[in-house]
Amino acid sequence: MKRLWAAAAILAVLLGGTLWNAWYAERLTGGMIQQLKQAQERTAQGDWEGAAELSEQAFQSWQDHEAYLHILMRHSDTDEILSSFRALEQYLALEETDQYTAANAELMTQLELLAEMEQPSLVNIF
Template sequence: MKRLWIALVILGVILGLTLLHTRTLQSFTDGLAGQLEQAQELAREDAWPKAAELTRSALERWRSQDVRLHVLLRHADTDSIYAGFQEVLALLDSREYGEYAAANARLICQLELLSEAEQLTLKNIL
């Protein structure tokens, strides 16, 4: 009976940590997506330097969590998002709004999908 309780406690701890991970990841990616949306609005208003600064700030936030993200998530996903940031920054420098807006929308979508993939849902379990 003691083994059963130990196993249940371990499972409870794992479940709790999983829920904590999904909540913090969603908060993190939502914040980054918000910054990228603000940057796109600035670019639309021809405030390109401010948009680039905000996007670089979002990239720095992403880099600040690099180790944790690489440990907990698929490397292909994190690498793809990093590449998306690089593409968006390059397009900000070129000041081509159409291409920038499309790349920025892809990056935001990747962030949302990353968060969604980590959620504890029946779709993700099965």
């Protein structure tokens, strides 16, 4: 009977960790997406400096959580997002509206998909 309880406890801990990771990934990427949306609005108003600042804050948040992201997420996904942040930085510096808008939309989608992969759903399980 002790083995059953030990197995149930281990399963509960793993389930709790999985649910926490899904919640945390959603919270982390959601904050970055909000900053990138605000940056997009700033570029529409012609405030490229403000957009660069908000994008830099989103990138800094990514950097601050790099260990977590590289341990628990697929490296190919995190590398792709890092490249997208770098491209976004260049488009902001050049004030290229069309390229910036496309790159920003792609980056936000990548962040959404990263969080979505961690959510417990039938699509992710099977």
